[in-house]
Amino acid sequence: xLKFDEMYAQLTPQGTGQSQxxxGQSQxxxxxxxxxxxxxxxxxxxxxxxxxVMRSRRDEAxxxxxxxxxxxxxxxxxxEDGSGTERLIPFDLIPRIxxxxxxxxxxxxxxxxxxxxxxxxxxxYHDQEILKAGVVPREQIEGNAQFRPEMMGVDVPNGIYxxxxxxxxxxxxxxxxxxxxxxxxxNLRVPSGVSYMLENxxxxxxxxxxxxxxxxxxxxxxxxxxxxxxxxxxxxxxxAEPTVVVLTPGMYNSAYFEHAFLAQQMGVELxxxxxxxxxxxxxxxxxxxxPKRVDVIYRRVxxxxxxxxxxxxxxxxxxxxxxxxxxxxxxxxxNAVGTGVADDKSIYPYVPKxxxxxLGEKPILNNVPTYMCRNPDDLKYVMANLKDLxxxxxxxxGGYGMLVGPAATKAEIEDFGKAVLANPTGYIAQPxxxxxxxxxxxxxxxxxxxxxxxxxxxxxxxxQMVPGGLTRVALKEGSLVVNSSQGGGTKxxxxxxx
Amino acid sequence: MLSRTADHLFWMSRYTxxxxxxxxxxxxxxxxSLLPQSATETEAGWKGLxxxxxxxxxxxxxxxxxxxxxxxxxxxxxxxxxxxxxxxLRAARENARAVRGTLTTEVWETQNQTWLExxxxxxxxxxxxxxxxxxxWVKFRSHLSRGVTVGTMLMDEALYFMRLxxxxxxxxxxxxxxxxxxxxxxxxxxxxxxxxxxxxDFYHWSAILRSVSGFExxxxxxxxxxxxxxxxxxxxxxxxxxxxxxxxxxxVVNNLGLxxxxxxxxxxxxxxxxxxxxxxxxxDEILATGLHAFLTQFLDRVNALGGRISRxxxxxxxx
Numbered sequence: 167x168l169k170f171d172e173m174y175a176q177l178t179p180q181g182t183g184q185s186q187x188x189x190g191q192s193q194x195x196x197x198x199x200x201x202x203x204x205x206x207x208x209x210x211x212x213x214x215x216x217x218x219v220m221r222s223r224r225d226e227a228x229x230x231x232x233x234x235x236x237x238x239x240x241x242x243x244x245x246e247d248g249s250g251t252e253r254l255i256p257f258d259l260i261p262r263i264x265x266x267x268x269x270x271x272x273x274x275x276x277x278x279x280x281x282x283x284x285x286x287x288x289x290x291y292h293d294q295e296i297l298k299a300g301v302v303p304r305e306q307i308e309g310n311a312q313f314r315p316e317m318m319g320v321d322v323p324n325g326i327y328x329x330x331x332x333x334x335x336x337x338x339x340x341x342x343x344x345x346x347x348x349x350x351x352x353n354l355r356v357p358s359g360v361s362y363m364l365e366n367x368x369x370x371x372x373x374x375x376x377x378x379x380x381x382x383x384x385x386x387x388x389x390x391x392x393x394x395x396x397x398x399x400x401x402x403x404x405x406a407e408p409t410v411v412v413l414t415p416g417m418y419n420s421a422y423f424e425h426a427f428l429a430q431q432m433g434v435e436l437x438x439x440x441x442x443x444x445x446x447x448x449x450x451x452x453x454x455x456x457p458k459r460v461d462v463i464y465r466r467v468x469x470x471x472x473x474x475x476x477x478x479x480x481x482x483x484x485x486x487x488x489x490x491x492x493x494x495x496x497x498x499x500x501n502a503v504g505t506g507v508a509d510d511k512s513i514y515p516y517v518p519k520x521x522x523x524x525l526g527e528k529p530i531l532n533n534v535p536t537y538m539c540r541n542p543d544d545l546k547y548v549m550a551n552l553k554d555l556x557x558x559x560x561x562x563x564g565g566y567g568m569l570v571g572p573a574a575t576k577a578e579i580e581d582f583g584k585a586v587l588a589n590p591t592g593y594i595a596q597p598x599x600x601x602x603x604x605x606x607x608x609x610x611x612x613x614x615x616x617x618x619x620x621x622x623x624x625x626x627x628x629x630q631m632v633p634g635g636l637t638r639v640a641l642k643e644g645s646l647v648v649n650s651s652q653g654g655g656t657k658x659x660x661x662x663x664x
Numbered sequence: 665m666l667s668r669t670a671d672h673l674f675w676m677s678r679y680t681x682x683x684x685x686x687x688x689x690x691x692x693x694x695x696x697s698l699l700p701q702s703a704t705e706t707e708a709g710w711k712g713l714x715x716x717x718x719x720x721x722x723x724x725x726x727x728x729x730x731x732x733x734x735x736x737x738x739x740x741x742x743x744x745x746x747x748x749x750x751x752x753l754r755a756a757r758e759n760a761r762a763v764r765g766t767l768t769t770e771v772w773e774t775q776n777q778t779w780l781e782x783x784x785x786x787x788x789x790x791x792x793x794x795x796x797x798x799x800x801w802v803k804f805r806s807h808l809s810r811g812v813t814v815g816t817m818l819m820d821e822a823l824y825f826m827r828l829x830x831x832x833x834x835x836x837x838x839x840x841x842x843x844x845x846x847x848x849x850x851x852x853x854x855x856x857x858x859x860x861x862x863x864x865d866f867y868h869w870s871a872i873l874r875s876v877s878g879f880e881x882x883x884x885x886x887x888x889x890x891x892x893x894x895x896x897x898x899x900x901x902x903x904x905x906x907x908x909x910x911x912x913x914x915x916v917v918n919n920l921g922l923x924x925x926x927x928x929x930x931x932x933x934x935x936x937x938x939x940x941x942x943x944x945x946x947x948d949e950i951l952a953t954g955l956h957a958f959l960t961q962f963l964d965r966v967n968a969l970g971g972r973i974s975r976x977x978x979x980x981x982x983x
Contacts, residue, residue, distance in 0.1 A: 232780060233773055233776060233777055233780070234769075234773060234776075235761065235764065235772065235773075235776045416762075417758070417761055417762045422761075426764045426765040427765070429765045430764070430765030430766075435665075435666055435669070436669075436763075436765050436766075437666060437668075438668065440668065441666050441667070441668050451666060452666065452667045452668070452980055453665055453666055453667060454665055454666075454667055454670045454821060454825075454923065454925065454977040454978075455925050456925070456927075456980075
């Protein structure tokens with residue numbers, strides 16, 4: 167499956183998964199032929215780097231990440247000495263490079279897609295034109311656990327629901343064997359990872375400043391600025407000088423570093439549920455000088471935990487009365503409550519149709535062809551072809567609850583098949599894409615590993631983003647799962663003018 | 665600023681200061697134990713150290729017999745002992761991590777680095793190989809933490825709450841040290857009869873001074889042989905001795921004034937009164953009425969002050 171690489175036009179078969187670095191001069195040889203044009207300068211530079219230098223840079227990077235405390239917590243995990251649960255996300259030194267012209271078209275596609283998704287969510291919680299038109303089946307929405315009836319008829323500023331959208335994109339060969347980008351998944355609830363995008367770039371510039379003087383890499387460091395602008399633009403009309411806060415579940419959450427990082431970079435307070443309270447339908451935070459009103463909440467807490475009076479009654483992560491203040495239009499919640507109805511895997515197949523329905527445009531970005539097991543014909547096909555397909559739970563996330571047919575054992579396939587048959591509406595299936603790979607440092611040297619890309623799209627007064635996004639890499643040989651909870655790593659992502 | 669943020673900052677500093685003071689006392693006891701002395705004297709030293717932190721009962725139930733090795737282990741690396749150095753450094757780091765966005769990068773990285781290093785040192789046996797060096801290191805990290813705070817933090821509430829934590833903790837720790845060390849000398853501290861006792865006394869008092877970096881200061885201030893009442897005066901009443909009760913209370917009052925709000929005027933009054941009691945006291949009067957009683961009352965009042973600060977700023981019950 168490792169035959170579609172980002173750096174090389176062609177990978178030589180014996181080059182897969184094995185080290186090519188002998189004596190430090192031949193690192194990038196033997197792993198493939200025909201360096202693709204946008205990688206030429208980098209590949210040449212890499213070939214000139216002694217192995218020992220790259221190794222010491224890797225150690226340096228790890229040391230810095232630890233000292234800075236750029237870690238994530240793994241639920242229930244223990245280190246070998248039984249103490250810490252803080253892990254580093256492995257950072258790979260070799261950047262993932264995308265030529266600027268490809269990015270420009272991807273960016274257009276992202277603006278289009280996210281715009282349509284926001285229109286869709288607004289529609290679902292208002293007139294439901296798209297359901298009336300029969301484009302999306304009504305039961306797909308109303309039977310969806312992520313559909314929040316509490317949001318019906320609620321108007322949100324600018325009609326924007328998903329202020330921060332993480333769109334997962336992969337590159338794979340199309341029918342003609344030509345590289346093409348596909349959207350794998352839309353993340354419209356609380357997408358994470360943007361801090362790694364920023365820290366990875368900082369690290370690369372620190373370790374290899376010369377690369378950035380030799381190459382025209384588009385900068386990303388202004389992301390927190392755009393984010394703050396987006397959040398302020400989403401403030402309710404009740405104030406001219408909105409107070410923005412980031413709401414975190416707390417320091418034991420796996421993405422705590424990111425919450426603290428973004429709050430600090432934007433210069434706003436990082437609050438926990440216990441810091442907030444609602445009085446007369448306004449939200450306040452407890453400060454050393456008494457209560458202070460809060461206007462915009464960038465929440466990194468799921469809907470279910472936001473307000474114990476409306477959602478999960480046992481939750482202490484949110485704030486009682488928050489929904490009341492929200493519906494009164496006294497506070498903005500970003501992303502809005504109920505966005506999950508649009509990023510569910512069972513809704514994903516309809517996104518191209520949404521784009522046509524709301525915008526009257528042809529979709530710029532491709533969807534991966536998807537079989538919905540709820541359709542009897544699709545189910546029949548899926549059951550007959552489990553070994554070739556990727557089957558996903560509709561509500562699964564984080565790389566859990568999925569079957570990668572070609573990599574699974576017979577028993578695993580059988581078990582998963584039974585689960586699908588027991589609850590067909592709970593599953594979708596997609597052909598196993600030959601996800602592109604990128605040269606990556608592994609134990610034995612440099613080897614190709616599968617990657618994806620998550621750009622972060624911001625919707626406020628306008629839809630904007632910084633060039634690129636977070637590239638995740640599956641460090642296990644042959645693995646297609648890039649999630650950090652499943653042993654994935656990250657790379658710096660370069661949008662390169664060539 | 666958020667009350668919870670202020671709370672974390674306050675406790676981060678308190679735990680850092682506590683770790684430092686624990687290291688100071690352990691170091692002096694460790695060095696004293698290297699001098700020729702009777703088994704009873706050695707044991708009394710370690711026992712006193714445990715009573716300073718009110719840990720004698722929990723130590724005894726765990727280890728029984730008092731010996732240097734077990735006490736040091738208990739006070740340094742026992743994660744179940746909330747007052748051990750490792751526990752204090754963990755708590756300091758956890759508090760820092762909870763508000764890392766409020767700290768400057770340098771302050772956070774100093775805290776985090778300390779935590780990573782102490783784990784490494786304990787794991788690799790560096791502490792057992794050279795306890796003195798380890799204690800010096802803990803002290804040094806605390807100096808660094810304080811220095812990087814003053815040197816890089818914006819001079820606003822965040823800094824003031826951190827300073828408040830440092831000096832409230834220091835006032836508490838110094839008071840405990842003085843109390844226990846003076847208590848340890850049974851024959852009051854006036855009449856040293858035999859030559860051995862005189863020598864013992866010298867080391868006893870100079871150890872106390874060294875544990876608060878006060879040996880050279882004593883010589884400079886008094887230009888005299890070491891006398892217990894002067895040691896007490898230095899550690900309690902001298903406003904220019906940085907680890908004295910009076911100096912600590914000065915800082916508490918200053919920083920409290922800087923964060924003052926409508927609801928805190930009563931707290932400021934209490935702090936001011938406590939400071940005034942030190943400012944206008946005389947050591948002979950304190951000794952005449954009883955040092956132990958004086959210090960017990962002082963500790964109670966410092967404790968009450970901490971409670972008030974908590975109620976006014978850190979864990980307010982509004983809303």
